[in-house]
Amino acid sequence: MTAQTSAAVALARDAFAVPAADGVLLGGGATANQVVVLTDGSGRRRWVLRGPRRDTRPGRLAFLHGFHHAARTRGLPVAAPRRTVDGQPWALDAQGQPWLLLEYLPGRPLDAVTTELAGQAAAHLAALHRLPDHLGLTTTVVEPDTAWDAWLTAPEETWRATTAAATGHHALLNAYRLHLDHLQQHATDLRQTTDLVWGHGDFHGHNLLHHIGRITGVIDLDGIGRRPRITDVACAVLMLARTGSGDYRLKRHLLSAVLTSYQRHATAPLTAAETRALWPAMVLSQLPDPAHLAALRRVGCGIGPALARPLAALRDLAAQRNRLTNLLAQGDPQ
The missing domain is CATH 3.90.1200.10 (Aminoglycoside phosphotransferase (APH), C-terminal lobe)
Structure with missing residues (x-):
């Protein structure tokens, strides 16, 4: 793992209490956001750690977290959001940047x-x-x-x-x-x-x-x-x-x-x-x-x-x- 993915794995484990063991940073496309796909030790469970770098306004992040949940409960195939162990919709890394954790959706x-x-x-x-x-x-x-x-x-x-x-x-x-x-x-x-x-x-x-x-x-x-x-x-x-x-x-x-x-x-x-x-x-x-x-x-x-x-x-x-x-x-x- 790179230093960046290692930090993402540690953040997911500590802040969201998920048993992440490995991670892959997704690339491609013209976007400022960062996305890391996390897996557990068996490679069977996955999560997506998303770092919104374009728009980090707390109000916007809180709305997006709520919208994911509302759309999911109404049957749309969007990822279910997770809260931190403290009940917050996102966690901050060592640089003060926010990260949201979403359930993994299968497919390509x-x-x-x-x-x-x-x-x-x-x-x-x-x-x-x-x-x-x-x-x-x-x-x-x-x-x-x-x-x-x-x-x-x-x-x-x-x-x-x-x-x-x-x-x-x-x-x-x-x-x-x-x-x-x-x-x-x-x-x-x-x-x-x-x-x-x-x-x-x-x-x-x-x-x-x-x-x-x-x-x-x-x-x-x-x-x-x-x-x-x-x-x-x-x-x-x-x-x-x-x-x-x-x-x-x-x-x-x-x-x-x-x-x-x-x-x-x-x-x-x-x-x-x-x-x-x-x-x-x-x-x-x-x-x-x-x-x-x-x-x-x-x-x-x-x-x-x-x-x-x-x-x-x-x-x-x-x-x-x-x-x-x-x-x-x-x-x-x-």
Whole structure:
């Protein structure tokens, strides 16, 4: 074990009283958070120790702990949270950084998306959106550090914050200007969306687990907040129906699977205005998040990939706008 995983194992044993004996630090993806998968001596029991480094506000951490529990008790396949031996929702390490302990969910990330798994994923997304507005939480609801509509309601302020966080990468950042213009031109329906649900905020294959042909977990709830459901649906369509990693040409049968299953399981069908908002919501999902970039800098991660990767999606979305608009207007993406 590395010094970092050894410290995580010791923290889990001392603070949460779980018999952890080994740990593996998970990597990959552009995230400031740290995740360690712990195992006991037999290798049969597992837990996930999660270090939220992006947003460490105590109120936000307490809300996320409560939301995990509330969603789990209502049947969503999210990890059950554990409390410390002192009854606290998280523990602090020697550096004063918080860690939450979650039960382990079986499965592997959804890299190769099939029609069946895309439909199952959309059904779970609809179930998340069906959660009641008031979950009976004992903690105050604390929204994410960046508002879902920051690029819509305060574009220049958000641009300045992003520019400050992207020091040294202004050439990459400037490539977003064209796509920001596209958003402003086509986001009328998205701006006027007022009905909010519990939205995941980052619903894609690496935040979904599957095993033996079924979705076994929805993970990474750090972005949970009140937002229009079409923002989650847009992210799901873009990330689950794409051709592959780095190739965001949408496959028609997967697009159909996501939308058909979501419509079947949602409280109410998507409205015409929501359908028109789907493309701009996909664009919005790929714009830089200044708080995310700032968090990456704080923990010493490069921000270049976090700026470069979404540009491929935005370029493909721009090329597909007319086709997608026509497909959705027909009401049958098959």
